[in-house]
Structures are given as structure tokens and as C-alpha cells.
Amino acid sequence: MTDTGKDSLASDFAKSFGIVLVVLGHVLRGLQKAGILPAGNILNEVDSAIYLFHMPLFFYLSGLFFLITFDKIGYFGMLRRSTLTILAPLAIWSYLQTGLQYAFPGGANRQISLYDFLTAPFPPQQQFWFLGVLFLVMTVVGIPAAAGRRKWLFRAMCAASLAFAIAAHDQIKTALIETSYTFLAAQFAVNLPFFLLGICVGSVSPRGLHSPASLWFAGFAAAIATASLLPPTAMVRPLLAICAVLAIHGCCLAWAECITRTGWTRFSRIAAFIGMNSMIIYLAHVIFAAGFRSTLLQFGIDDATAHILLGTVVGVAAPLALLPAGTRLQNRFPRLARAMLPVRLNRT
Structure with missing residues (x-):
């Protein structure tokens, strides 16, 4: 199991794609709640497609390099690090x-x-x-990792957790809307298989997914198209989400491989930069996107298209304006920076 530059780059590309969809999804839902985007709009289908896979993608990516970090710092080191880099920013x-x-x-x-x-x-x-759910997942999965893991154990856990998520599909849907605590429990059940899948793929090197990007893109399109034809309660949706997540990662691996042969493009650099800083975008995008939506409305601008396009751009770009402050804080108080302004300027 190796952590190569291409594997890490592919992960950043996938994070970039995922975080843009996170921002877009929250912009769409914010507009719906504000009454700017009517119910039944075709964008509701876009929303459904995004929420099929975008957060499972981040759990999968978190699992990819989990064991590499775990081997370096151990279980309690992982907990201390996660407290600083996950729980502290959360609070x-x-x-x-x-x-x-x-x-x-x-x-x-x-x-x-x-x-x-x-x-x-x-x-x-x-x-x-x-x-919160990611910290809980890492805490739970770290126990068998600390107890002398085997590849077959994580594969069995992945299969078992996926089977449970499918079998308990109706109960999970109900739990998502009952209380804040049942919501978190339901999200744990839904996303645990993806974190474990990331561990399984990462343990044999993500490059094992190497295939032409066109094939992965076709698989992704097929998964999304199939999901759009099924009701939201269809039990097969977790399997389609897995197909979509693996297809995204496969496309990004092909993209990273292409860069090693042909060199960087401006778009690739921007995508990698966004992926590197997906954490600060995730933390801050709602503040900026909601504030921008409110500003547009104060100026009498209620066109849904303008809100969607500009709101998404602002939600992605505005948090990146915090990079100068974050880098200065890193130079003086690196631990505080990881908790408050987790930013990156370089890939090293």
C-alpha cells in the first residue's frame, strides 16, 4: 500500500468535484427554502442526483489514506489529530x-x-x-485497525455495513427526519460502507482502478441515469452511489495519469487547488453563499439562474480569500491554524 503523488492528486481532483457539488446543493436548497426556486423544478432532479453520492464520496476519500496515517501515529494519535482537525473546526x-x-x-x-x-x-x-459523523466513523473503525487488522476483515465489515444500510433502508429514511441524534445515527449507517470501501481500495492502491476515463464517465452517467428513474426510497440506491463514487475516483485517477504524461493545465491547477482547500470551503461556504443571496435580494435580484451561478461561485471562491490569513496563522501558530483556518498553498 503506497501513497503516491498521483493517488493524492486524484483524491484532490475528486474533492474539488465533490466540494463544488456540496456548494451547489446547498445553494439550490437555500433558494428553495427562500421561495426563489419553485418546487417541482427540473433542478430538483439535479439536487437528487447530487445527494445520491456527494457526501459518500468524501467518506470514501477519507478512507483511502486512513491506514497510512493510522500506521504512522496509532489509534490514540489518530484521535488526538482528529480532535484538532475535525472536532475543533466543527465547534x-x-x-x-x-x-x-x-x-x-x-x-x-x-x-x-x-x-x-x-x-x-x-x-x-x-x-x-x-x-461529527466522520470523527465517529474513524473512532469506530480505528478499533479493529488497532487490534491487528487484516484486509479480509475490512472487506467483511464493508460488505456487512452495506448490507445493513440496504436492509434497514426504510428505518434509516425515518431516522433522518426524527431527531438530530437519530439523523447522525442514520448518516453513520449510510456512510460507514463508503469509508470502509475507501480503506479496501486504498489497501491495494487506488491505482488498481486504472481504466480509460471514458469508461468511468460512462459508468457514472449510467449510475446517475438509473437513479433518476427510481423512486427516492429505492433500496438499490446505495449500490448506485457506490458505482458513482468509484467512477468519479476512476476518472480522477485517469486525469492524474494524463498530467504525468502531458503536463499541467491551468484548469488542472485550479481543480487541484480547490481540492486541497476543500475543508475551508466546506466550513465557510454557507456563510458566504447565504450572505451573498441576502445581498442580491436586497438589490431586488431574484432571478434563480443568477442566484445559482453566482451563489455557487461565491460559495467556492470566497472561502479561498481566507488563505492569506490562514497561512500567516500557520507560520506562527500551526496547531491553531489547523483548527481555525485549515488551508494549503502547496501540495508538499
Whole structure:
């Protein structure tokens, strides 16, 4: 199992694709809640397609290099590192985002009370659920890793967790809308198989997925098209999500391989840069996108297309404006920077 430059680059490309979809998905849902985007619009199909695979993709990518890190720092080292790089940003940005929503209710689509603000990270709310569930997944999966893992064990765990997610599909759908805690439990059940799948693929080197990009793209299109023809409650959707996630990774591996032969392009550099900084975009994009939507509405601009395009661009680009502050903080207080402003300027 090796962590090659091409494998890491492919992961950054996949993160870039995924984080743009995260921002787009939240922009679309924000516009729907604000009444700017009508129900039944064709973009609802886009929303359904995005939510089929975009967060499973990030769990999968997190699993790819999990064992490499685990071998270096061990179980408790992993917990200490995850507390700094996952739980600390979750808490800091939960308070920041919820505090802004409480102070400026006109820019939010949900009513925030003082209690909501005080308890913002407990349990994780809004987009921050991902960080809470990821920490829990890593904590649980780290136990068999610390106990002398074997490849077959993780493969069995992946198959078992996927079978459970499919068999308990109806119960998981119900749990997602009951309480904040059942929502987190449901997300754990849905996304655990993808983290384990990432471990399984990473343990044999992601380059084992090497195939022409055209084949992976065709597989991705087929998975999305099939999902669009099925009802949202179809039990086969997790399998289609797996196909989509593997196809995205395969395309990105082919892209990284192409770069080693033909050299970098400007688009490739931008994509890699966005992927490298997907964490800060994830933490901050709602603040910027919601604030931008509110500003457009104050100027009487309610065109849905303008909101979608500009809101997505702002949601991706505006958090990157924090890079100068983040790099300065890294130079003086690197641990604090990892908790508050996790940014990267270089691939090394």
C-alpha cells in the first residue's frame, strides 16, 4: 500500500468535484427554502442526483489514506489529530455560523434561537454533521485497525455495513427526519460502507482502478441515469452511489495519469487547488453563499439562474480569500491554524 503523488492528486481532483457539488446543493436548497426556486423544478432532479453520492464520496476519500496515517501515529494519535482537525473546526465554525445566523436572521432560512447558538456543535447541525459523523466513523473503525487488522476483515465489515444500510433502508429514511441524534445515527449507517470501501481500495492502491476515463464517465452517467428513474426510497440506491463514487475516483485517477504524461493545465491547477482547500470551503461556504443571496435580494435580484451561478461561485471562491490569513496563522501558530483556518498553498 503506497501513497503516491498521483493517488493524492486524484483524491484532490475528486474533492474539488465533490466540494463544488456540496456548494451547489446547498445553494439550490437555500433558494428553495427562500421561495426563489419553485418546487417541482427540473433542478430538483439535479439536487437528487447530487445527494445520491456527494457526501459518500468524501467518506470514501477519507478512507483511502486512513491506514497510512493510522500506521504512522496509532489509534490514540489518530484521535488526538482528529480532535484538532475535525472536532475543533466543527465547534469553532458551528458557533461562528450559528452566531451570524442569530445576529442577522434576515440572511438565514431558518430561525436561530439563543439556545440554538449556545448548543450549536452539540449535536452537530447543518453541514457540520459530516465532521461529527466522520470523527465517529474513524473512532469506530480505528478499533479493529488497532487490534491487528487484516484486509479480509475490512472487506467483511464493508460488505456487512452495506448490507445493513440496504436492509434497514426504510428505518434509516425515518431516522433522518426524527431527531438530530437519530439523523447522525442514520448518516453513520449510510456512510460507514463508503469509508470502509475507501480503506479496501486504498489497501491495494487506488491505482488498481486504472481504466480509460471514458469508461468511468460512462459508468457514472449510467449510475446517475438509473437513479433518476427510481423512486427516492429505492433500496438499490446505495449500490448506485457506490458505482458513482468509484467512477468519479476512476476518472480522477485517469486525469492524474494524463498530467504525468502531458503536463499541467491551468484548469488542472485550479481543480487541484480547490481540492486541497476543500475543508475551508466546506466550513465557510454557507456563510458566504447565504450572505451573498441576502445581498442580491436586497438589490431586488431574484432571478434563480443568477442566484445559482453566482451563489455557487461565491460559495467556492470566497472561502479561498481566507488563505492569506490562514497561512500567516500557520507560520506562527500551526496547531491553531489547523483548527481555525485549515488551508494549503502547496501540495508538499
